[in-house]
Amino acid sequence: MTDNDVAVVPVRPRSxxxxxxxxxxxxxxxxxxxxxxxxxxxxxxxxSFMAPWLIGLAVITIGPMVYSFYLSFTDYxxxxxxxxxxxxxxxxxxxxxxxxxxxxxxxxTFVSVPLQLAMALLxxxxxxxxxxxxxxxxxxxxxxxxxxxxxxxxIMWRQIFGTEGLVNxxxxxxGIEGQGWVSSPDTALGTLIILHVWTFGSPMIIFxxxxxxxxxxxxEAAKVDGAGPxxxxxxxxxxxxxxxxxxxxxxxxxxxxxxxTQAFIVSGGKGGPADSTLFLTLYLYDQGFTQFNMGYASAIxxxxxxxxxxxxxxxxxxxxxxxxxxxxD
Amino acid sequence: MTKAPAPxxxxxxxxxxxxxxxIKKLIFHLLLIAAGxxxxxxxxxxxxxxxxPIEEIFSDPGLIPTQWEWSNYSEGWNxxxxxxxxYIFNSLIIVAGCILGNLVSCxxxxxxxxxxxxxxRGMFFAIMLGTIMLPIHVIIIPQYILFNNxxxxxxxxxxxxxxxxxxxxxxxxxxxxxxxxxxxxxxxAASIDGCGYWGTYLRVIMPLCMPALATTAIxxxxxxxxxxxxxxIYLRDPDMQTVPLALRLFMDSQGQTSWGALxxxxxxxxxxxxxxxxxxxxxxVRGIATTGIK
Numbered sequence: 001m002t003d004n005d006v007a008v009v010p011v012r013p014r015s016x017x018x019x020x021x022x023x024x025x026x027x028x029x030x031x032x033x034x035x036x037x038x039x040x041x042x043x044x045x046x047x048s049f050m051a052p053w054l055i056g057l058a059v060i061t062i063g064p065m066v067y068s069f070y071l072s073f074t075d076y077x078x079x080x081x082x083x084x085x086x087x088x089x090x091x092x093x094x095x096x097x098x099x100x101x102x103x104x105x106x107x108x109t110f111v112s113v114p115l116q117l118a119m120a121l122l123x124x125x126x127x128x129x130x131x132x133x134x135x136x137x138x139x140x141x142x143x144x145x146x147x148x149x150x151x152x153x154x155i156m157w158r159q160i161f162g163t164e165g166l167v168n169x170x171x172x173x174x175g176i177e178g179q180g181w182v183s184s185p186d187t188a189l190g191t192l193i194i195l196h197v198w199t200f201g202s203p204m205i206i207f208x209x210x211x212x213x214x215x216x217x218x219x220e221a222a223k224v225d226g227a228g229p230x231x232x233x234x235x236x237x238x239x240x241x242x243x244x245x246x247x248x249x250x251x252x253x254x255x256x257x258x259x260x261t262q263a264f265i266v267s268g269g270k271g272g273p274a275d276s277t278l279f280l281t282l283y284l285y286d287q288g289f290t291q292f293n294m295g296y297a298s299a300i301x302x303x304x305x306x307x308x309x310x311x312x313x314x315x316x317x318x319x320x321x322x323x324x325x326x327x328x329d
Numbered sequence: 330m331t332k333a334p335a336p337x338x339x340x341x342x343x344x345x346x347x348x349x350x351x352i353k354k355l356i357f358h359l360l361l362i363a364a365g366x367x368x369x370x371x372x373x374x375x376x377x378x379x380x381x382p383i384e385e386i387f388s389d390p391g392l393i394p395t396q397w398e399w400s401n402y403s404e405g406w407n408x409x410x411x412x413x414x415x416y417i418f419n420s421l422i423i424v425a426g427c428i429l430g431n432l433v434s435c436x437x438x439x440x441x442x443x444x445x446x447x448x449x450r451g452m453f454f455a456i457m458l459g460t461i462m463l464p465i466h467v468i469i470i471p472q473y474i475l476f477n478n479x480x481x482x483x484x485x486x487x488x489x490x491x492x493x494x495x496x497x498x499x500x501x502x503x504x505x506x507x508x509x510x511x512x513x514x515x516x517x518a519a520s521i522d523g524c525g526y527w528g529t530y531l532r533v534i535m536p537l538c539m540p541a542l543a544t545t546a547i548x549x550x551x552x553x554x555x556x557x558x559x560x561x562i563y564l565r566d567p568d569m570q571t572v573p574l575a576l577r578l579f580m581d582s583q584g585q586t587s588w589g590a591l592x593x594x595x596x597x598x599x600x601x602x603x604x605x606x607x608x609x610x611x612x613x614v615r616g617i618a619t620t621g622i623k
Binding site: 039042043045046047048049050051052053055056057059060061063064065067068071078123126127129131133137138139140141142143144146147149150151152153155156157158159160164165166169170173198205254257258260261264265268269281284285288289294297298301302304305308312 | 354357358360361364365368369371372374375378386387388389390433434437438440441445446447448450453456457460462463464465466467468469470471472473474475477490491493494495496501525526527530551554555557558561562572573576577580581588591592594595596598599602603606610613614
C-alpha cells in the first residue's frame with residue numbers, strides 16, 4: 001500500500017508547477033510564442049499521469065499477450081520449452097476434451113444469456129411503471145448479481161441442487177422424487193445456467209436506465225394515434241431499447257464465455273460429472289495450472305480469445321439488422 | 330421478450346379508472362413480491378441453514394430453525410488449519426491494497442485522458458477500451474511465469490501490482506466519463522490561481538470526483554473480495570490464503586457432516602458484500618447505469 005506513494009512521489013517533482021501557468025492567461029501573442037513550451041509541459045505532465053497505466057499496459061497486458069502467443073507455439077512447461085510450431089493447434093483437432101469444453105461453453109452461453117436478458121428486460125419494464133417501493137424491488141432483484149460470482153454462492157448452489165438439497169426437499173413436499181441435479185451429467189450444466197439467469201440484476205439496471213431515457217412524448221404521440229399498450233411496447237419501447245439490448249448482449253456474451261468460478265466450485269474443480277460442466281476456462285486451468293502444459297494452455301487461451309472475438313464481431317454485424325439508432329429520421 | 334407487458338407510465342395516464350388501477354397495482358405488487366421471494370429465498374434459506382443442526386439442513390426447506398445451532402459458527406471458524414479471521418485478514422489486506430491502487434492509478438490515467446492533450450491519445454484510449462474486454466485467461470499464464478520468476482508467487486504482489494498499474498481499465502473509463510462531465514472552466518480557474526497540472530488534479534478534479542471514486546472503491550471491494558481465479562492461481566501457501574480459497578478448501582476437505590459450519594462461513598464471507606451493497610447502493614446503481622458492466 002505504501003507503494004502507492006512511491007508510485008506518485010517520484011513523478012511529482014517532474015511536473016512543473018511554476019511560473020508559466022501561474023501568470024495571467026496568455027494573450028494570443030504570448031501564446032504563439034510560448035505555445036511550444038506549454039504543449040511540451042502538457043505532454044510531460046500527461047506522461048507522468050499516464051506512467052502507471054503505460055507501464056501496466058506494457059508489463060501486465062501487452063507483454064504477456066505477445067508472450068502468450070509465442071508460448072502457444074511451444075511445449076513450455078514451467079522453465080522448459082521448445083518451439084513446436086503448429087503442434088499445439090494440430091493437437092486441438094484431436095482433443096476430445098477440448099471439443100467437449102467448447103460445446104459446454106457454447107451451450108452455457110447461448111442458453112443462459114438470452115434467458116438472463118429476457119428476465120432482465122421483463123423485470124425492468126415492470127419496475128419502470130413507477131410503482132411505489134420500486135427502489136426496494138430493484139435492490140432485491142439486483143442483490144443476486146453482486147453475490148453471484150462468489151464462492152459462497154456456488155457452494156450454496158451445490159447444496160440446493162444436491163441429492164438432498166433444497167430443490168428436492170421442495171419437490172418432496174409435492175410428492176415428487178428429485179434427483180442429484182449437480183451429480184447427473186444431464187442436469188449439472190442446467191444448474192449453472194440457472195445460476196447465471198439468477199444474476200439478471202445488473203443488465204436489469206442497465207435496461208431501467210435505458211427505459212428512463214425514452215421521452216414520454218413518444219408514448220403520448222402513440223396514444224393519440226390510438227396505439228394500445230402492446231402496440232406501444234412493440235413500436236416505441238422495443239425499437240428505442242434495441243441499442244441497450246445490443247449493449248447488454250455483447251457484454252454478457254463476452255462475460256459468460258469467461259465464466260470460471262461457479263463451474264469450478266459446483267463441479268468440485270473437475271468440470272464433472274463426465275466433463276458435463278467442463279468450461280473452456282476450466283480446461284485451460286487444468287492444462288495450464290494442474291498439468292503445467294503451459295504451451296498448450298496458451299493455445300487454448302487464444303482459441304478462447306478467437307471465439308469471443310468472432311462472436312462479438314458477429315454480434316456487431318448482425319446488429320445492423322435489428323438495432324435501431326434513432327438518428328436517421 | 331415480446332411477451333413482456335407494455336409500459337404504461339402512470340404519469341401520462343389521463344383517464345385512469347381508479348378502481349381497476351388499484352387492483353392492477355395490487356396484482357403487480359403481489360407478482361413482484363412473489364418473484365422477489367423466489368430470487369432471495371436461497372439466500373435466506375442459507376442464512377437460516379447456518380443456524381440449523383445438520384439433519385435439518387437436509388430435511389427442512391423452511392426458514393426457521395427448530396433448534397438454534399450457534400456452534401456452527403464456532404465450529405466453522407476453527408475448522409481449517411488457520412482460524413477464519415486469518416483468511417479474512419488476508420482478504421482485507423488485498424482488498425485495501427487494490428482499492429488504493431485503483432483509486433490512485435486509474436484516476437491519474439483518467440485525468441490525462443479527459444483533460445490533457447498528448448500524442449496518440451486517441452489510440453491509447455482505444456487500446457484502453459479494448460483491454461476492458463480482454464479475457465484474463467489470455468494473459469494469466471505469462472503473468473504467472475513472470476511473477477514466478479521474480480519469486481512473487483505465494484505473495485500478495487501479483488494481485489496488488491496490476492491494480493497499482495491501472496490495469497482495471499473499466500475504472501479508468503468510468504472516471505474519464507465522469508471528469509469529462511466536469512466544467513472545464515474549473516481547470517482554467519485553477520490554472521489562473523496558480524495550480525499546475527498536479528495541483529489541478531489533486532485540488533480540483535479529485536474532490537469533485539468523489540462519486541466516481543466511491544463507485545470505484547465499492548466495486549473494487551466487491552470484485553476483489555469475490556475474486557477467486559487469480560487468488561487460486563497465485564496463493565497456494567496455506568498461510569496466504571483468502572476467504573474464497575478457505576471456503577473452497579473447507580468444501581473439499583469436509584464431508585456431508587459439516588454443511589452447517591460451511592454455510593456459517595459462507596454467510597460470513599457474504600456479509601461484507603451485503604453491507605457494502607446496503608451502504609453504497611446509490612453508487613453501485615449509478616456506476617452500472619453509466620458504464621454498464623456487472
